[in-house]
Amino acid sequence: MKLRKVFLALGLGICVMMAGCSSASTSSSATGSNTVEAKEIQAIKDRGVLKVGVKVDVPKYGYKNPQTGQIEGFEIDLSKAVAKKILGDESKVEFQGVTAKTRGPLLDNGEIDMVAATFTITDERKKSYNFSDPYMKDGIGLLVKKSLGASSLKDLDGKTIGVAQSATTKKALEEEASKQGITLKFSELGGYPEIKAALDSGRVDCFAVDAAILNGYVDDSTVILNDRYNPQEYGIASKKDNTELAKVINEVVSEMKTSGEIDKLIKKWEIK
Structure with a gap:
């Protein structure tokens, strides 16, 4: 009887140890997955700047002011809000002028992190890029x-x-x-x-x-x-596999829509 109790105790101990290992393994796996996703954001933080493709020839949206030499507009302000969310400072953003022809390739090769450039959301484009919730329709x-x-x-x-x-x-x-x-x-x-x-x-x-x-x-x-x-609706685009960045971008757009900040920017830039 004593021997049987010993075996039962040993068996129970092994089961507990196996369950503990399984739990630790699962936890480690989940942490590893989160780490992979976090790398997208961490890379931007390590660089210290968010790289954004914008229009420089669209007054009110993305336009290089010939008097100041600065790029300004609705989508510029929107991009600054994303930079503030990630880096805590809206000035930590680097703008690169894009056209309808160049914005996709620049995003594909990693020269920019996201595109905010009157980029219309289509089913075909969603096969190649992540898009935020729409912030404008035209x-x-x-x-x-x-x-x-x-x-x-x-x-x-x-x-x-x-x-x-x-x-x-x-x-x-x-x-x-x-x-x-x-x-x-x-x-x-x-x-x-x-x-x-x-x-x-x-x-x-x-x-x-x-x-x-x-x-x-x-x-x-x-x-x-x-x-x-x-x-069609405009959205901010990011690379298809940059899921964590897409999540943060969408949070910014969603928060700005809910708070009325998007409407304020529309009024600020007198967009019809």
């Missing part, structure tokens, strides 16, 4: 010379539309033109100032991009038509 607008006398897309049948390279604008207008039974020609150019210059010189008949962007380029000789197409 549709494609059409900027034309008043002298053209156009009042709708239908009046642009056979005309040449200036669009940014790699933007979703061309595809959206091609689909709309097909619905309306009209034909459009396209000239894909590198940046918005270049498209506006092409419109001014008569090389294109229309400058097409999100209407909020066009508001920064309208002048006394041009007009934005009432038409709006393919409304």
Whole structure:
């Protein structure tokens, strides 16, 4: 009887030890996973600066002020809020100018941590990047010379539309033109100032991009038509595998939307 009790005690002790090891292993595994995720944020902290791709040619969103030489705008302020969340200081952010064509590759090769550059959220893009909750929604607008006398897309049948390279604008207008039974020609150019210059010189008949962007380029000789197409939402993009960074970015956007800070920035930059 005594011998049986000894064996039972030994067996119970082994079970307890195994359970303890299993628990420790699980805890270690979880900690290791969290450490891997935390490395994304730690790398930014070790560097001491958040690298962000922004537009420098979109007044009110991301624009290099020729008078001050500083990049300013709604998305600039938004990026500073992310830097403050991660580094505790909104000034610890490094901006790099991007276009619709370059923002993806720069994010892919790690030259920048995130993109806040009127980047519309699409199902196709979500396959390659993480996107924050949307912070703005806009549709494609059409900027034309008043002298053209156009009042709708239908009046642009056979005309040449200036669009940014790699933007979703061309595809959206091609689909709309097909619905309306009209034909459009396209000239894909590198940046918005270049498209506006092409419109001014008569090389294109229309400058097409999100209407909020066009508001920064309208002048006394041009007009934005009432038409709006393919409304899409803007989000901050980060690399697909940078899940922890994406989580922090989204927290910032969510908090700013809830607190009303996003609305304050819209008012500050007079975004229509």
